[in-house]
Amino acid sequence: MYHISNDKRSFQSSEWIFEALRDLIIENGYENINITDIVNLANIGRSTFYRNFDNKDDVLRFKCDQKCKELKEFLLEYQNKNKIPAGPLCTKPFFTFWFKNSIVIELLIKINRVDLLNESYADILREYYNENTTSLDEMPLKYADYILVANVGSSISVLVQWIKSGKRDSPDDLSKIVIYQLMQNLLRLNIDTIK
Incomplete structure (x- = not known):
């Protein structure tokens, strides 16, 4: 602690x-x-x-918590400034933030402790969900934890892959890739629903 x-x-x-x-x-x-x-x-x-x-793990945990709080403030400011809701439209600023703050993720990958970032991001996202219940209004409350871990897991996994591939893709490119994948999943879901 x-x-x-x-x-x-x-x-x-x-x-x-x-x-x-x-x-x-x-x-x-x-x-x-x-x-x-x-x-x-x-x-x-x-x-x-x-x-x-x-202990030394706490130093890393502190830095993860600190960066995730900064991320939340950054995203909220972006949403307010651009008058957009949370969701896919916040993908680009999410990656922009981590593009400027990647040293934390790089260290965690190096020592195989990305779990610390997962925990910090989950805490911040849970806090955000609690403050903005409208983001989950259409989903039954019993699914909130699943939605949370799906968002955390996919977001952090993309960041880890980006670091491992040498950060060669820009925040714009990462955003387009993630949104493209979301759209493909929605299209498949609609096609499967129609059948």
């Missing part, structure tokens, strides 16, 4: 800790890193580390 207080000093310390962990992961991998390595590189005391985090 992480415990970052709202004061500027605590937030700055947590950023230094993340940056140190990030550099150590890039340099040495994840398994061989210990807290002493992190505090030495961050140039902070052990007590500062433990005031903010219980």
Whole structure:
């Protein structure tokens, strides 16, 4: 668990800790890193580390939560500015955000901990669903968890594939690919329904 207080000093310390962990992961991998390595590189005391985090996984969990909260704010601002509902029209800004913030995903892929991003994104999406119940109005409430995990799984899987393929596709291209796939699925569904 992480415990970052709202004061500027605590937030700055947590950023230094993340940056140190990030550099150590890039340099040495994840398994061989210990807290002493992190505090030495961050140039902070052990007590500062433990005031903010219980372990090194918590540093990554904090960064995932932080980025997912930023994503939510970014998407809500985009929706309000462009007067559009949530859904496929938010695909491009979703990928645009991660295009600018891909280091977190890159680190998680490198250490095989994408599950941390899945959890953070699921929490933010659940929060969004709860605040915007109209997005689920046509679906029975009992299906909400399935819709949530389907959205999380597909979104994060596309991001992981994008990173693994060298980020060669732009947010525009990724958006078109995902929307094309959604449309193909809807067309198949309509054809199967007609039969």
